[in-house]
Amino acid sequence: MKTPISIQLYSLRNLPSLEAVLDTVKAAGYRNVELIGSHLDDAARVRQALDQRGLAVSSSHVGMAALRERFDVIMQACKTLGFTQLFMPSVPPDERQSPDPYWTALGRELAQMAWRAKDHGVELGYHNHHWELAVQADGRTALDCLFAGAGNSPLKWQADVAWLVRGAADPVALLTRFRDRVVSVHAKDLAPANTKLDEDGWEDVGHGVLDWRQSLAPAAVANGAQWFVAEHDKPSDPARFARNSFTFLNSL
16 A cells, blocks of 8 residues: 655645645645645635545644644644644744754653644644754754653654755664654655755755655655655746656655
């Protein structure tokens, strides 16, 4: 059985409307999508637009501020939209270089939220970028500190593999190390050095330098990934990215 495929709608944020976004991903072949936090603010409308196109939600991102301020509302939105994986995707720019006590405390806070989310049938997890690979004073990375702070809680991990590579980490080693938390991976790719600069060096999945077929995809599945979520942080042509990435991921 294939690991199911989804697409992070942030990748198509420059299209003119939600309807245009959903039409584009459906035309590319997707049947599942990953939402962003603003979609949860109007869950009924988003659900209607999805239903009209035969699309379902695999998961969503949501910011820490929203989790702190509107936790119960977000849980209800998850129910309305019919998904059970929710990921906190980032911390504010001025906090990304914080020392280890910050990351340990964040892990503890997310752990408490993960226990609360579990009562609603939702798995709460963290999504990484590259700044969590910064080495702290004690030799650990920020990601190490965060997961240590989370302890034995049900906090999960959506591993953004290309950001791990940009952070000079070995993604297979980290997927293996934190396999008890892995439930999803962001499938994205990197262009060769000094190319695709207009797209910040990202590439359509399967069209870049990362070895998804022989290494990354098998490692993700072996370590617990339940979804491959295609993403591109700055595609010059969102429809091209969606098509190319679906075709590749569907071939795995």
